[in-house]
Amino acid sequence: MSGLIPEDLRYHKEHEWVRLDGQKVTLGISDFAQDALGDVVFVDLPKVDTEMTANQEIGEVESTKATSSLYSPVSGKIIEVNDELQDHPEYLNRDPYGKGWIAVIELANPVDVDALMTASQYEEFLSSQS
Amino acid sequence: MKHTSLYEAHVARKAKIVDFAGWAMPLQYSGVLDEYHAVRATAGLFDVSHMGRLHVEGPGAVPFLQRVTTNDVQRIEPMGAQYSMICNPEGGVKDDIFVYRLGAEEFLLCVNASNLDKIRGWLFQQQGDEQEELRIEDQSEELAQLALQGPVSKSLLQAHVQSSLDELKPRRCLRETVGGVECLITRTGYTGEPGYELYVPAKQVRLVWDRLMQAGQDFGLKPAGLGARDLLRLDMGYLLYGNDLTETTTPIEANAKWVVSFDKGAFIGEPVLKRQVREGPSRRLVAFELLEKAVPRHDMPLFAQDKPIGTVTSGNLSPVLQKGIGMGYVESAYTETGTAFDVEIRGKRVPARVVGLPFYKKPRPPA
Structure with a gap:
């Protein structure tokens, strides 16, 4: 199953999504990713002000089953993280595109977003993986 | 992958299926945490038919089992059960098992799924003079196995059996019919909760599963998978073969001296284990908790300052x-409760300290 894939987001091959808002993006993991991970019990969040390049590992998502790395699909700087996930890691499972957002990134190269998959491309990508 | 007799029941309940030792087993149904909490609060029903069941019978059974297992089978009364281990001649653990004594000369051994072929072969190979008076039969296929675990297990099961379950004490067994199906009910488990395991003819296990699931609706019973089972056993510090026990770790190193009897006569591995008790093992299994929120996992290295001390x-x-908890083998100097060391989690050192078991102590019910 590919889960929910909202049309207005862009997707990364490691199953992160971004929502573009001017010069910044909000980052999270896809419904497919949260379902594959199972119950999330801990999110090792990136630190605010961290600068990173696209595809760099910025954190970890721990589920009852395994650990999975969190990648930034874009280059830029972390300007906000979702601290509520410290107490409510389950938001990643319950609302991956809403309350389960992970970080806000100020884009270094706004064109990075264009390189990411659209909803239909991501859906195709998921079906090619299974 | 092999299927247990309940595979269709799991698929019908939309279980997430994983390969476990060659078996297609439910990892989870409603979710690992949901099932975990159900077992702690009400009850969970597990299909553990993937485990191996070996029947050992005959006048040679007692001397044979005394030689191949570490614990003293003569201390098990008929219809009693005992945790034990099977060691190699070097004292390493070939498997950790449950031994059920069904009669004076009749036993059922419950072994790990991943070890069934190895243990069956080992037992046949180790038959000595008793061979004539011993019958070893692999009943893994004809018998299925369920685990009903959790505080409401007794009330739930009582309505379906004649005998009073108040009389069934921990590690005791009972033959009963559940929904017309002959079962061996044992008061054992791997969760730290009160509960039972049911050994049921594989052909009829679906009837028993459905009946218990149906009856459990009013009790908050949930089907529970291997994900919940692993979290539940770790809370108690119960050992998992392949992780905490292997052919190169001994029961003494694993703090399981209590399952080794040194006064019953010779057994396989005894000389090495005796020497380890006398001299003290150079490493030991410890339980630890993390002092910061993080998740330790199998194979991560342990350090005292910059010195690697274990895994x-x-x-x-x-x-x-809501804490990272774990077990690992460390050098003997670091096994005292309260000892501090670090777990290296993806290059980062996270402080930990040695604690006593179980990690989770059940709150006493209000009087």
Whole structure:
């Protein structure tokens, strides 16, 4: 199953999504990713002000089953993280595109977003993986 | 992958299926945490038919089992059960098992799924003079196995059996019919909760599963998978073969001296184990908790300052304690409760300290 894939987001091959808002993006993991991970019990969040390049590992998502790395699909700087996930890691499972957002990134190269998959491309990508 | 007799029941309940030792087993149904909490609060029903069941019978059974297992089978009364281990001649653990004594000369051995072929072969190979008076039969296929675990297990099961379950004490067994199906009911488990295991003819296990699931609706019973089972056992510090026990770790190193009897006569591995008790093992399994929120996992290295002192064998985040907990073998100098060391989690050192077991102590019910 590919889960929910909202049309207005862009997707990364490691199953992160971004929502573009001017010069910044909000980052999270896809419904497919949260379902594959199972119950999330801990999110090792990136630190605010961290600068990173696209595809760099910025954190970890721990589920009852395994650990999975969190990648930034874009280059830029972390300007906000979702601290509520410290107490409510389950938001990643319950609302991956809403309350389960992970970080806000100020884009270094706004064109990075264009390189990411659209909803239909991501859906195709998921079906090619299974 | 092999299917247990309940595979269709799991698929019908939309279980997530994983390969476990060659078996297609339910990892989870409603979710690992949901099932975990159900077992702690009400009850969970597990299909553990993937485990191996070996029947050992005859006048040679007692001397044979005294030689191949570490514990003293003569201390098991008929219809009693005992945790034990099977060692290699070097004292390493070939498997950790449950031995059920069904009669004076009749036993059922419950072995790990991953070890069934190895243990069956080993037992046949180790038959000596008793061979004529011993019958070893692999009943893994004809018998299925369920685990009903959790505080409401007794009330739930009582309505379906004649005998009073108040009389069934821990590690005791009972033959009963559940829904017309002959079962061996044992008061054992791997969760730290009160509960039972049911050994049921594989052909009829679906009837028993459905009946218990149906009856359990009013009790908050949930089907529970291997994910919940692993978290539940880790909370208690119960050992998992392949992680905490292997052919190169001994029962003494694993703090399981209590399952080794040194006064019953010779057994396989005894000389090495005796020497380890006398001299003290150079490493030991310890339980630890992390002092910062993080999740230790199997194979992560342990350090005291910059010195490597051991490896994590089991680890996870305990849902009730909300702490990273784990077990691992460390050099003997670091086994005292309260000892501090670090777990290296993806290049980062996270402080931990040695604690006593179980990690999770059940709150006493209000009087």
